[in-house]
Amino acid sequence: MNNFTFYSPTYFVFGKDQENHAGQYVKRFGGSRALIHYGGGSVVRSGLLARVKASLEKEGISYVELGGAKPNPRSGLVYEGIALCRKENVDFVLAVGGGSAIDSAKAIAAGAVYDGDFWDFYCGKPVEKALPVGTVLTISAAGSEGSPDSVITKEEGMFKRGASGEALRPVFSILNPALTQTLPAYQTACGVTDIMAHLFERYFTNTKDVEVTDRVIEGLLMTMIHEAPKVIKNPDDYQARANIMWAGMLAHNNCCGVGRDQDWASHCIEHELSALYDCAHGAGLAVVFPAWMQYNMNHDVMRFAQLASRVWGCPMDFQHPEITAQQGINALRQFLRSIGMPLTLKEVGGKEEDIPYLAHTAAFGNGNGGTLGGFVVLKEDDIANIYRLAL
Amino acid sequence: MNNFTFYSPTYFVFGKDQENHAGQYVKRFGGSRALIHYGGGSVVRSGLLARVKASLEKEGISYVELGGAKPNPRSGLVYEGIALCRKENVDFVLAVGGGSAIDSAKAIAAGAVYDGDFWDFYCGKPVEKALPVGTVLTISAAGSEGSPDSVITKEEGMFKRGASGEALRPVFSILNPALTQTLPAYQTACGVTDIMAHLFERYFTNTKDVEVTDRVIEGLLMTMIHEAPKVIKNPDDYQARANIMWAGMLAHNNCCGVGRDQDWASHCIEHELSALYDCAHGAGLAVVFPAWMQYNMNHDVMRFAQLASRVWGCPMDFQHPEITAQQGINALRQFLRSIGMPLTLKEVGGKEEDIPYLAHTAAFGNGNGGTLGGFVVLKEDDIANIYRLAL
Numbered sequence: 001m002n003n004f005t006f007y008s009p010t011y012f013v014f015g016k017d018q019e020n021h022a023g024q025y026v027k028r029f030g031g032s033r034a035l036i037h038y039g040g041g042s043v044v045r046s047g048l049l050a051r052v053k054a055s056l057e058k059e060g061i062s063y064v065e066l067g068g069a070k071p072n073p074r075s076g077l078v079y080e081g082i083a084l085c086r087k088e089n090v091d092f093v094l095a096v097g098g099g100s101a102i103d104s105a106k107a108i109a110a111g112a113v114y115d116g117d118f119w120d121f122y123c124g125k126p127v128e129k130a131l132p133v134g135t136v137l138t139i140s141a142a143g144s145e146g147s148p149d150s151v152i153t154k155e156e157g158m159f160k161r162g163a164s165g166e167a168l169r170p171v172f173s174i175l176n177p178a179l180t181q182t183l184p185a186y187q188t189a190c191g192v193t194d195i196m197a198h199l200f201e202r203y204f205t206n207t208k209d210v211e212v213t214d215r216v217i218e219g220l221l222m223t224m225i226h227e228a229p230k231v232i233k234n235p236d237d238y239q240a241r242a243n244i245m246w247a248g249m250l251a252h253n254n255c256c257g258v259g260r261d262q263d264w265a266s267h268c269i270e271h272e273l274s275a276l277y278d279c280a281h282g283a284g285l286a287v288v289f290p291a292w293m294q295y296n297m298n299h300d301v302m303r304f305a306q307l308a309s310r311v312w313g314c315p316m317d318f319q320h321p322e323i324t325a326q327q328g329i330n331a332l333r334q335f336l337r338s339i340g341m342p343l344t345l346k347e348v349g350g351k352e353e354d355i356p357y358l359a360h361t362a363a364f365g366n367g368n369g370g371t372l373g374g375f376v377v378l379k380e381d382d383i384a385n386i387y388r389l390a391l
Numbered sequence: 392m393n394n395f396t397f398y399s400p401t402y403f404v405f406g407k408d409q410e411n412h413a414g415q416y417v418k419r420f421g422g423s424r425a426l427i428h429y430g431g432g433s434v435v436r437s438g439l440l441a442r443v444k445a446s447l448e449k450e451g452i453s454y455v456e457l458g459g460a461k462p463n464p465r466s467g468l469v470y471e472g473i474a475l476c477r478k479e480n481v482d483f484v485l486a487v488g489g490g491s492a493i494d495s496a497k498a499i500a501a502g503a504v505y506d507g508d509f510w511d512f513y514c515g516k517p518v519e520k521a522l523p524v525g526t527v528l529t530i531s532a533a534g535s536e537g538s539p540d541s542v543i544t545k546e547e548g549m550f551k552r553g554a555s556g557e558a559l560r561p562v563f564s565i566l567n568p569a570l571t572q573t574l575p576a577y578q579t580a581c582g583v584t585d586i587m588a589h590l591f592e593r594y595f596t597n598t599k600d601v602e603v604t605d606r607v608i609e610g611l612l613m614t615m616i617h618e619a620p621k622v623i624k625n626p627d628d629y630q631a632r633a634n635i636m637w638a639g640m641l642a643h644n645n646c647c648g649v650g651r652d653q654d655w656a657s658h659c660i661e662h663e664l665s666a667l668y669d670c671a672h673g674a675g676l677a678v679v680f681p682a683w684m685q686y687n688m689n690h691d692v693m694r695f696a697q698l699a700s701r702v703w704g705c706p707m708d709f710q711h712p713e714i715t716a717q718q719g720i721n722a723l724r725q726f727l728r729s730i731g732m733p734l735t736l737k738e739v740g741g742k743e744e745d746i747p748y749l750a751h752t753a754a755f756g757n758g759n760g761g762t763l764g765g766f767v768v769l770k771e772d773d774i775a776n777i778y779r780l781a782l
Contacts, residue, residue: 001406001633003405003407004403005403005404007402008399009399009400012395012397012398016394018394208630209630212614212618212634212635212637215613215614216607216611219609222606223603223606227602239599239600240600242600243603246649246650250603250646259633
């Protein structure tokens with residue numbers, strides 16, 4: 001196990017109707033004038049925004065609003081939010097939505113107290129200061145409700161980049177699984193895939209002696225495998241939604257990723273798909289991850305066999321562990337298909353002739369230095385091969 | 392799953408030599424004059440205390456010292472610590488040691504900023520304010536390095552009671568697994584048993600639909616089963632110590648206990664043993680927990696069968712799940728014996744004739760209202776029966 005630090009000071013408020021207490025938590029964490037930041041119209045139509053506003057008013061907290069955060073949230077709206085915070089003397093940013101609204105809110109919170117261009121943080125400058133951010137989560141997927149990370153797309157050039165820093169951890173996050181019950185099955189499955197991908201990115205490591213984090217990751221993966229089919233079948237299954245929601249937070253606040261090198265190539269390989277074809281991030285991951293596993297299985301057959309045996313329940317072939325390893329990858333494909341996810345590049349609108357461009361951009365775009373990944377270091381050719389395996 | 396809140400704002404610093412940075416963290420979390428609180432002579436003899444002091448001096452942090460915290464830490468030393476903090480204008484309490492030193496430090500930190508008797512907090516008054524506490528952990532066991540809890544024994548009457556409150560969460564905890572390498576095998580095994588008991592207390596619940604926390608608990612239990620024999624065999628196994636140390640924190644900071652009712656009868660039943668016979672808490676738990684399981688197995692055979700199958704790898708008997716459930720309890724007994732733990736009351740000095748007293752005190756002493764437990768509500772007779780099962 002490697003040395004590490006771990007700091008997750010977010011106050012999590014979990015359960016039915018908890019969004020009605022948002023105002024109390026804004027107050028508790030020092031807010032008196034909030035920016036409420038959200039995405040599309042669903043939080044308006046569902047009445048959620050009105051309930052959140054009412055709870056702020058009840059506590060005497062004034063607010064301004066900024067909607068419009070999109071999937072793959074854009075820099076333009078961030079600049080708008082920063083200007084609004086300054087003009088209105090906002091001292092707290094409250095995100096209501098999924099990963100996009102939260103990531104956008106984090107960018108606004110960092111930019112509002114920074115003299116330079118907020119994009120500096122997305123080019124490697126550590127975020128040391130930000131307005132406090134709170135969240136009311138509506139989608140189990142990104143894990144941004146408990147993470148110190150934010151991903152924003154710069155409109156000039158469509159660069160998709162990440163910022164990180166302890167100041168970006170939400171001070172509180174309200175997790176009401178019932179708020180996710182209105183999500184369509186496809187979006188739910190995309191979220192499930194994203195959560196599982198966050199676990200796989202941590203699972204595939206060359207660090208030895210990491211039994212504790214291996215076991216927690218495996219337990220969270222088994223939870224997803226057990227609960228996801230229930231919500232696909234019955235979107236109103238509150239209990240299954242609740243299990244997925246807490247798993248999604250634990251998957252990405254890094255309590256199960258500490259002390260081990262991580263990979264993250266698949267996320268970068270996927271980002272090119274959602275950038276070029278505008279597919280959902282989770283759908284892109286369903287295409288990329290099994291192909292990435294297939295391509296890299298021989299790097300550490302026993303790790304893939306461990307995953308297959310412990311998580312998917314494949315019988316261990318002690319003479320030919322590669323057979324067990326392969327069965328695990330097959331099981332993942334079958335599972336993703338069963339919850340309605342695509343498995344091929346074509347299904348997300350991808351074309352074989354785009355592969356050279358995709359591979360080059362994945363390797364060299366977005367500040368990448370020509371290689372991706374920590375478990376196996378991939379070059380442009382490897383990345384192209386992985387896209388081809390997914391055709 | 393029940394509604395819940397979860398807040399674990401401790402900054403964890405994990406790995407070799409990290410105690411040499413204690414001063415930086417005291418400074419970061421606002422300390423300028425510290426009380427260093429520790430237990431017996433081992434932290435002095437090992438040179439650990441000297442290293443911690445040097446790191447404080449390097450950062451210009453002055454300090455006073457108070458040693459002498461014992462297993463089952465006493466109120467007398469807490470009063471002494473509180474007086475010292477006031478006299479010396481201490482603004483930070485740094486515990487160097489295991490659960491006893493940390494619990495004692497927490498009591499001092501709460502008492503130092505409270506006008507009344509600190510014991511009020513151990514009679515049910517919530518702890519809302521305390522000096523910041525930091526820890527340098529030397530034993531994987533109690534989980535106090537990441538918990539909001541403290542247990543103190545009042546010398547007048549030998550009442551052993553707990554206090555709880557967010558203000559008692561350490562602001563930082565330094566976890567260097569190498570510091571536990573000097574522990575004798577017996578103490579190591581007691582710590583392992585305590586960690587597993589913290590997991591069992593959360594596992595045995597009547598709350599339905601708690602797959603995510605079930606799976607994390609099971610993963611942590613499997614980690615203990617995998618790693619503990621290694622450190623018993625080879626006390627210098629840093630990697631196994633590291634896995635146990637992180638598992639011990641996760642087992643008790645409550646990330647795997649949220650959203651579900653918990654039990655905690657076994658801890659109360661054990662407290663009477665360590666109070667009367669002065670045995671180690673972990674050793675008492677090794678005696679009590681298998682007996683508690685045996686006594687309560689029929690309350691929910693399928694939960695015991697799940698534990699047996701998923702954690703101990705017992706083959707599921709679908710026609711007679713009680714056979715599988717029993718095999719799991721047997722496996723726990725064998726495991727505890729294999730790491731050198733006692734399994735009977737006699738082995739910790741217990742006598743059959745004491746049972747009526749033990750059962751009565753467990754049920755009615757320490758502020759208990761005549762019953763114990765949440766999974767099965769136990770009365771005095773039940774508690775006596777459990778002690779008898781452990782004879």
